[in-house]
Amino acid sequence: MTESDTSHSQQAPRSKRRGVIWGLVVLVAAGAAGGIWWQGQGQAAKQAQPSEAAGAPPAPPVTVANPVHKEIVEWDEYPGQFTAVDAIDVRARVSGYLEKIHFTDGQVVKQGDPLFTIEKRPFQISLDSARAQLAEASAQLSLADRNLKRYEKMRAGNIVGESDYDDRVEAVSAGKAAVAAAQAQLEQAELDLGYTDIYAPVSGRISRHEVSAGNLIIGGYSGDTTLLTTIVSLDPIYFEFDVSEGNYLAYQRAAQRGVMPSMRDNKIDVYAKLPDEDDWTHKGTLEFLDNQVNETSGTIKARATFPNTDGTFTPGQFAHIRVPGSEPYKAILLPETAIVTDQSQKIALVVAEDGTVGVKILRVGPTYNGMRIIREGLTPDDKVVINGLLRARPGSKVAAQMGTIDADSQAAATE
Numbered sequence: 339m340t341e342s343d344t345s346h347s348q349q350a351p352r353s354k355r356r357g358v359i360w361g362l363v364v365l366v367a368a369g370a371a372g373g374i375w376w377q378g379q380g381q382a383a384k385q386a387q388p389s390e391a392a393g394a395p396p397a398p399p400v401t402v403a404n405p406v407h408k409e410i411v412e413w414d415e416y417p418g419q420f421t422a423v424d425a426i427d428v429r430a431r432v433s434g435y436l437e438k439i440h441f442t443d444g445q446v447v448k449q450g451d452p453l454f455t456i457e458k459r460p461f462q463i464s465l466d467s468a469r470a471q472l473a474e475a476s477a478q479l480s481l482a483d484r485n486l487k488r489y490e491k492m493r494a495g496n497i498v499g500e501s502d503y504d505d506r507v508e509a510v511s512a513g514k515a516a517v518a519a520a521q522a523q524l525e526q527a528e529l530d531l532g533y534t535d536i537y538a539p540v541s542g543r544i545s546r547h548e549v550s551a552g553n554l555i556i557g558g559y560s561g562d563t564t565l566l567t568t569i570v571s572l573d574p575i576y577f578e579f580d581v582s583e584g585n586y587l588a589y590q591r592a593a594q595r596g597v598m599p600s601m602r603d604n605k606i607d608v609y610a611k612l613p614d615e616d617d618w619t620h621k622g623t624l625e626f627l628d629n630q631v632n633e634t635s636g637t638i639k640a641r642a643t644f645p646n647t648d649g650t651f652t653p654g655q656f657a658h659i660r661v662p663g664s665e666p667y668k669a670i671l672l673p674e675t676a677i678v679t680d681q682s683q684k685i686a687l688v689v690a691e692d693g694t695v696g697v698k699i700l701r702v703g704p705t706y707n708g709m710r711i712i713r714e715g716l717t718p719d720d721k722v723v724i725n726g727l728l729r730a731r732p733g734s735k736v737a738a739q740m741g742t743i744d745a746d747s748q749a750a751a752t753e
Contacts, residue, residue: 397734400726401741402689406671407718410706413609413660418579420644422570422653424540429565430456430557431533436549436566443546446649447538447569454547454566456534456555465527472520479513482506533557542571570653573646577610577622579659580637588663597665601627601640608642610659612650618660620644620651663704670716671709673743676724677702686716687723687730689738695723695730709743 438455441447485506538544545568549555555564592598599606605625609618622644631638642659644651677700678685684700698720703711716722723730724743730736
């Protein structure tokens with residue numbers, strides 16, 4: 339055997355051992371890779387399959403109700419002020435010293451009750467003097483009449499001239515005028531004496547006396563006369579308020595269409611409440627609307643009359659009045675909490691029979707007893723979400739529970 343053959347026979351077993359080792363390495367690596375792949379597939383399958391134990395999430399519960407559908411009258415509210423039907427400044431017609439005051443400050447007086455007495459003696463003297471002047475003038479007239487009768491006989495016999503006769507006729511005419519003047523002076527003196535007693539011109543509540551007894555007061559019909567007190571009537575009483583030009587025009591249009599009575603030609607029932615009251619319990623009548631719109635404020639003045647037998651209202655007192663803005667009609671109402679504002683729109687969430695949440699765009703009107711009038715967008719049969727709005731998403735499913743809207747409680751919640 340040659341040396342080359344010997345070396346070749348020694349290298350052959352080494353090559354076989356290397357091949358076996360490399361084959362084992364490849365098999366181990368392939369097995370590891372396969373195990374990793376299988377583990378990943380198993381985890382992916384577990385993640386892809388939902389857990390049967392957890393189950394699908396339940397639909398969120400919400401409360402739904404049909405909107406309130408009832409007959410209402412829309413009311414427009416206005417602030418205003420009570421004013422007296424009669425407001426009198428009591429002043430004297432004659433000047434003199436104030437002698438007596440016959441009332442208590444702030445009391446209720448009746449028409450004709452005595453209020454003040456001015457010292458009478460100067461006026462009694464003037465009356466006596468006027469009577470004397472009348473008596474004197476009457477005596478002069480009587481003498482002139484007798485002289486005229488004598489001159490008539492002498493004139494008939496042509497004993498006196500025509501000029502003398504005319505003088506006698508003129509004397510009688512002057513006597514009659516003097517008697518008439520004296521009679522007028524007497525009547526004025528009697529009137530002035532009567533004016534020393536000042537009586538209540540109307541029934542109502544009197545204010546405090548502005549002048550105390552013993553002071554000189556200035557009376558008369560013009561100039562700077564002395565104010566003694568004031569009286570305001572109480573029953574009935576006016577309530578004055580301003581109506582905007584837009585509302586006034588709406589009332590006019592409604593009257594022209596025949597859906598509302600005209601405010602000018604009819605007495606409209608209105609209601610008032612004081613600042614500390616919740617209910618509109620005071621009923622009155624709208625009976626006056628001014629003849630022009632104020633060009634500065636864009637309003638027209640209106641006036642209602644209220645009975646005030648118990649003296650609840652005081653002239654100058656502020657209150658609110660509500661005036662019917664429509665005829666009775668069937669309206670759809672929703673509480674404010676069921677209305678959602680979406681940018682510039684008002685919407686309501688409704689639930690269909692299959693539990694799907696939908697959206698209704700609303701056109702809303704004014705409030706009525708704590709709820710909002712819905713002009714357009716809802717029907718009486720819609721199921722509106724009134725509780726759980728945050729759990730109701732448009733297009734999603736919900737578990738709707740039927741409820742009701744209590745109109746009375748809604749009204750009480752706002753008062």
